[in-house]
Amino acid sequence: MVSDGFLWFIRQMAEAAAVPWVVGWCQGKHSLYSHINTDLIKERIGVEGIDDRKNQPLTFIPGFSNIRVQDLPDGVVFENLESSFLRTLHQMGRVLHRADLVFANSFHELDPVVTAELNLKLGRFINVGPMTLLTQQKQLEDSSDSCLRWLDEQDTGSVAYVGFGSVARPSKDEIIALGEALEESGVKFLWSLREDLKAFLPEGYVERNKGKGMVLPWVPQVKVLEHRAVGVSINHFGWNSVIECMAAQVPIIGRPFLGDQKLNGRLVEAVWEIGVLVEGGVFTREGVRKGLELVLHSDKGKKLKENVARLGKLAREAIRPPNGSSLPNFIALLEIITK
Structure with a gap:
């Protein structure tokens, strides 16, 4: 049985059926490692008055010396720890070691210390990413065609x-x-x-920015990011977007907005x-322009750009035969x- 890590109770079904329980972790490795270490973190830093210790680095966890308390995912020491969802997260961290295999959309070279620690904690943990480099993306029609053609007309990295x-x-x-910052910056944009969110834009915004930018309800993100014209991504630090x-x-x-996004943002920055x-942690006109x-x-x-190019090359080497x-x-x- 293959399940998301949050569905820890699938373990009982797999055991009853006498089949392996394989867990796919959809977030980053550091997030998984945080949840596995929830009890240790609570023991070492506590949960009462946690705001007074939000800048404390988690040096007692291997691979986390640059991670602070405030960077931890929701459900470790922040939010309502007694909510049913966060209790589920806590229980997940306690039982994942009983899985036959845990896999994540990442690659070993990105953070070998955390990979090694997860293997120690879980028994068998593997990286199988970046998944976008391992799988062929089907070319979809409609808006994807128009936005890719538009990107073809733009300067490299612009x-x-x-x-x-x-x-x-x-x-x-x-x-x-965000819309004002994009409009005033002079930077071409694909949004x-x-x-439902487009309705928040001022009347006439899309028409006024034709030629300079495109606003679409959906785009083929992987193909867009791989296009030579794209020079920066403005996103929410979701793990899939990051990798x-x-x-x-x-x-x-x-x-960042929720879940593991603060942690991913700390790793990125x-x-x-x-x-x-982004300056101040929320979108402001001046903050986006500065960014x-x-x-x-x-x-x-x-x-x-040099750093992300270096990691991008390592990512491609990770999926390249025969030794990736x-x-x-x-x-x-x-x-x-x-089987």
């Missing part, structure tokens, strides 16, 4: 791609501020924006140095679930 996935929901004020940017060698300007947190200027036109931006670190893991996973 376009900001903006997208927040299907769950993150910026406020009306943030959508307006994947759901229709897709890494694989495509595109730096990030991020605004302070550990891997492939992007920046675009930094990434696209400053010496620090050049360094970010993720490729044999992916083949082993297929053998387990198809």
Whole structure:
């Protein structure tokens, strides 16, 4: 049986059926490692008065020396720890070691210490990513054709791609501020924006920015990020977006909303140095403009691009035969679930 890590109770069904329990972890490895270490973290730093210790680094966890208390995912020491969902997360961290295999959409070279620790804690943990480099994406029609043709007409590295996935929901004020920043910055942009959020844009915004930008309800994100014209991604630090940017060698300007996104943002900005947190942690007109200027036109931006290019090359090597670190893991996973 193959399940998401959150569905820890599938373990009982697999045991009753006498079949392997294989867990797919859809977030980053650091997030998984945080949940597995929830009891240790609570023991070492406590949960009462936690705001007074939010800048404390988690040096007692291998691979977490640059991670602070405030960066931890929801459900470890923050939010309502007695809610049913967060109790589920806690229980998950306690039982995942009973899985026959846990796999994640990542690659060994990105954080070998955390990979080694997860193997110690779980028994068998493997990286099988980046998945976008291992699988062929089907070319979809409609808006994807128009946006890719538009990108073909733009200069290399000149376009900001903006997208927040299907769950993150910026406020009306943030959508307006982001729209104003894009319009005033002079940077070409491609914005994947759901229709319910598009309604927040000022009247006439899309028409006024024709030629300079496109606002569409959906775009083929992987193909967009891989396009030579895209020079920066403005996103929510969701794990899929982060590793897709890494694989495509595109730096990030991020605004975290929930779950593991604060942790991913810390890794992006302070550990891997492939992007920046938007100024103040929320979208403002000036903060977004500063972020675009930094990434696209400053010496620090050049360094970010160098770093993400280096990790992108490692990501591609991880899936390259015959010796890529993720490729044999992916083949082993297929053998387990198809035999």
